[in-house]
Amino acid sequence: MSDAELMSIGSFAQRCGLTASALRFYADSGSLLPAEVDPVTGYRFYREDQLAKAVLLRRLREIGMSLPSVNSALGADVIDAIRTVDDHVTTVMREAESVRQQAAAITTTLAERTRLQIARLSGPVLASAIEQILTATTDDPDIAVLGGVHVEAGPGVLTLTASDRYRLSTRTLVSNVDSAAAWAATVNGDDLRQSLGDLRRTSSVSVDVTDHGMNLRLTGRGDHHCRFVSEPFPDYRSMLATLPAVTSRVEVPTATLLHALEQRSAARIWLCSNDKYLVVRDVHGDRSSDIELPARVDGPTIDVWFEMTTLYPAISTAVGTDVLLDFRGREQPATVRSADRGDLTTLVMPVAAPRDTPTEGHTP
Template structure:
């Protein structure tokens, strides 16, 4: 091999993003050996085709993979390499969650307060409620509160609410604590999401709060600690109170409406009412007529699929009740026979290319 085909350790380091000292370390550990070593000067030289291995080595170390794991990963095929990276990420996330839980427990102890109980509920019921309203959260770094769940407690009641500005989902649960004083805070949505698995598998949960966070005390399982979000949650109750009157009410089978939405391939959907029920329109696909009970004015409203579908899919019961207030006002989605879960869904403006049949070219 000619000298022109080799790179000095300094040039190679600059190309792969590692320092010269790191390259010497990886050579000594036999993770990345130089192509040649000058027997007189001891200078190390590398080939162009070693860059791929060097860059991958650097990337694996940057995500915290141990050197032994890196060495075995570098020598594996693509499938095993991907599996090793995925396994490493899973381990890191599990360890990080364990550390966060331990830190929350330490903080709670250092706070010097035992906390006060605001609710006692069935674990699966609370998990279901949290999961339902979490569909209305959004990860917005500029508005962190939109990723949280607003929790309100009082005598024999616990309400969880979330909003991403286009949806608002709220559910009220019966609590078995009749002496709880009024309490409210917004809880980190990711923390609650991490608790769902344990909540589903515990018969009951006591909800305790301090100034720093909320603790879910689970039967036969470790406590789960959730942080508060410091930003104020939107005044959604005033918004609900100021909504215009309902002009149309449609009661439709939940499964039939979900199936019609799932058959749409477009990112927007149009709902119209007629004398036979509810019509679901979609781009370039046949319209779907669903038998429904319709009261009030005719409906002709457009929604984003990503906004409407989660509201329908989380609805409770065999039939869903849709309350409309016009094409520019929030529509209400709730169970026809149970009112403890309510979701508001914002419509969108009708596309300009809409034809009289409801299809778009």
């Protein structure tokens, strides 16, 4: 092999992203041997075709894989190498969860003197409420509060609220702590999401708060610590208080409406009505493909557009066999709630009709 085909350790290090000292270490450990070593100077040289292996080695080490595991992956076929990486990720996640739980126990102990109990209720009931409310969150790195759940407590009640700006969901639960003082804060949505598995399997949960976060104390299981979100939550109560009056109300079976929405592949959904039906209409206004759902309609006919990603979760989380849709016009939020239970309410923002939509004959 000619000298022109070899790279010095410095050049090779620059191209693969490893330092020269790291390359010497990996050569001494047998992970990545140089192509040649000058017998006089001891200088190490590498080939072009060793770059891929060096880059893979670096990436495996960057995810915290041990050197023996790295060597195993480098020497294996593709399937076994992938399995080695997956096993490592599983181990890391298991250890991270263990650390999180231990840290939650430590912080709970440290904050014990300032602990305040704000609610006590059924674990499965709280899990269901959290799942419903989390559908109205969004992961926005610029507005962290949109990924959180606003928790409010008072004597005998616990209210959960979330909003992604296009939708707002709120649910009130009955608590067994009648002496709870008024309290409110926004809690990290991911922390709540990680508690769901244990909550579903816990008969009772006590909700305690400190200056540093909210703790879910699960009977027979470890505690879950939920961090606070520092940004202020939107003043949703003022917004609700200033909503225009409802002009039309539609009551329709929840499962029937969900099935109709699932038959539409468009990003936007067009809802119309007459005095007997709620109609899920084709995006291009082709009435031959209308899906008519028998419904109880009070008030004027409706003609409103929604984003599927906004409307469908609001319907799917509604409690009960029938859902109530309250409309306030084409540009005002619509309210989605159960026809027989009022503890979960979701507001859904409509959207403008596409420009190529027919402007006449919108309603059935």
